Amino acid sequence: MKKTITISIIVVLIAGMVALLLLNKQTTKVKTELASQVTNTISVQIQEVKGAAYNLSFSSNGSLEPIRELAFVSDVAGRVVSIKVDEGYLVSNGSLLLQVDDEMLRADFQASEAAYKALRTDYERFSNVSEKGGVSAQQLDNIRTQLTAAESRYISSKRRLSDASVKSPISGSINKCYVEIGTYISPGARLFDIFDDSQLKLTVNVTERQVLQLKKGLSVRVECTTFPGETYTGTIAFVGARADRSLNYPVEITISGKEKKQLKAGMFVTANFDIQSDKQGILIPRSAISGSVKNANVFVVNDGIAEKCPVVVGSAVGKNVEILTGLQAGDSIVVTGLINVSEGVHVQNKQ
Numbered sequence: 001m002k003k004t005i006t007i008s009i010i011v012v013l014i015a016g017m018v019a020l021l022l023l024n025k026q027t028t029k030v031k032t033e034l035a036s037q038v039t040n041t042i043s044v045q046i047q048e049v050k051g052a053a054y055n056l057s058f059s060s061n062g063s064l065e066p067i068r069e070l071a072f073v074s075d076v077a078g079r080v081v082s083i084k085v086d087e088g089y090l091v092s093n094g095s096l097l098l099q100v101d102d103e104m105l106r107a108d109f110q111a112s113e114a115a116y117k118a119l120r121t122d123y124e125r126f127s128n129v130s131e132k133g134g135v136s137a138q139q140l141d142n143i144r145t146q147l148t149a150a151e152s153r154y155i156s157s158k159r160r161l162s163d164a165s166v167k168s169p170i171s172g173s174i175n176k177c178y179v180e181i182g183t184y185i186s187p188g189a190r191l192f193d194i195f196d197d198s199q200l201k202l203t204v205n206v207t208e209r210q211v212l213q214l215k216k217g218l219s220v221r222v223e224c225t226t227f228p229g230e231t232y233t234g235t236i237a238f239v240g241a242r243a244d245r246s247l248n249y250p251v252e253i254t255i256s257g258k259e260k261k262q263l264k265a266g267m268f269v270t271a272n273f274d275i276q277s278d279k280q281g282i283l284i285p286r287s288a289i290s291g292s293v294k295n296a297n298v299f300v301v302n303d304g305i306a307e308k309c310p311v312v313v314g315s316a317v318g319k320n321v322e323i324l325t326g327l328q329a330g331d332s333i334v335v336t337g338l339i340n341v342s343e344g345v346h347v348q349n350k351q
Contacts (some may be wrong), residue, residue, distance in 0.1 A: 041346040044337035046301050051329045052283050054317050056213060059272045060204035060251075066265045067199035067254065068170055072192045074185045076100055076163040085192075087177050091168045097192060098179065102164035109157040116154035119147045172196035197265050199256040202234065204271055205248035209315050213275050214239050220253050221272040224263060233259050234271065282327055283320040288335040289313065298327065299334040299341050306334060308343045 078100035085097050123143050130140045176193035179185060202222070206214065216239060222232040238252035253271055255263065263269075284298065289311075291297045296313045299306040311326030327333070334341055341347065 041304075041348050042337065042340050043350050044306075044334045044341060044347045046332050046347070046349040047285070047288070047335045049282060049284060049327050049329055049331040049333060051280060053278055053280050054283060054322075055278050056210070056275045056315050056317070056322075057273060058206075058210055058275075058316060059270050060206060061268065061270050062202045062204045064200045064202055064255075064263060064265050064267050064269055066172070066195035066197040067201050067256075068172065068196040070170055070172075070194045071190060072097075072169070072194055074166070074187055074189045074191055076105075076160060076166075077186045078102070078105070078164060078184070080179050080181055080183045080185060083177070083179070083181060085174050085177070087174050089174045090172070091174060091194070092171045093168060095168045097166045097168055097174075100164040100166065100185065102161055105157070105161045105164050109154075109161045112150070112154040112157040116147075116150040119143065119150045123147045166191065168192075168194060170194060170196055171198070195265065199254050200260055200263055200265060201237070202253045202255070202269060202271060204251050204253070205244070205246075206251055206273075207315065208243060208247055208249065210273070211239065211249040211251070214251060214273065218273075221274060222253070222255060222269050223272065224267055224269045226267055227262065230261075232261065232263065281314075282323045282329065283317055284323055284327070284333060285335050286316070286319060286321050287338070288333050289321065290338050299338065299347075300327075301332040301334060301347055304346055304348065306341050306343065306345050306347050 081101050082099045126143050172194045175195050178190045218236045220234040222234045234253040234255045237254045240250040243249050288298050289296050296311050297308050300309045312324040314322030314324045
């Protein structure tokens with residue numbers, strides 16, 4: 001009897017221990033699953049998409065350049081005997097810059113001029129005699145041919161002599177001189193760098209959507225970090241009709257007269273295109289975009305799960321970008337922490 005009771009107690013104890021072990025195992029499994037869910041949930045910043053009114057004003061950066069810049073080269077060969085200007089000199093169109101030794105050129109010109117004038121006199125005399133029948137038509141043709149050749153030599157020698165006095169083809173400043181007295185120059189040799197900064201120009205690139213808002217003559221507000229607080233007014237002088245490989249269009253802005261003030265070529269400036277038309281649409285932070293601008297995506301959050309959604313990006317508006325298609329007001333999107341987000345992961349908003 002006692003033996004039977006003892007066996008029964010042992011069986012009950014073993015059954016209790018087994019039940020306890022099974023209960024602990026189930027509890028551990030639940031805790032593990034909960035811990036796994038917590039571990040797989042990524043903390044991000046989530047923002048609700050809202051419609052907003054905005055304008056399409058934008059800005060672009062670039063460096064100022066002279067309105068004209070010339071790398072002036074020689075048209076004549078010879079030795080430099082005098083230089084009339086130095087670096088920094090202001091010159092006008094037609095100003096004498098340097099003189100090349102022209103002794104041989106002058107002698108050649110005088111000889112060709114004399115030959116040309118003599119043949120012209122002979123041709124006039126032959127023409128008068130030909131009318132009276134004293135000179136044959138062949139003789140008159142021969143003298144006419146000689147006169148044409150002599151005139152060509154005369155014009156060429158006159159041009160070479162004139163080119164020996166090197167003159168500026170534009171008005172501006174001498175930025176660099178590449179020759180000295182005694183230097184022998186050949187045709188094509190670089191002589192001076194001349195730039196005209198009576199006006200300054202700025203070339204910037206704009207997108208295919210931005211270029212549609214621009215036209216020649218539109219005023220542009222220009223700012224320079226060298227002169228904080230100062231603003232200058234430029235005018236659009238040219239709008240490119242064809243995009244480059246990056247689908248950007250060149251726009252040239254000129255700044256002239258009193259608006260130029262203390263600005264100088266080479267300074268870094270910002271051109272602000274103040275577009276006065278308002279628009280209603282969807283703006284989201286740039287940080288919410290993944291992928292490239294042409295293949296942009298955002299992560300929309302539904303029931304705590306991130307889902308990749310392709311969108312079409314429009315213009316940049318400050319720190320935001322315009323979304324043309326792919327989102328609507330009321331959607332929740334991930335705006336920070338994208339590096340850890342992928343399709344189907346669990347996300348939660350940072351507190």
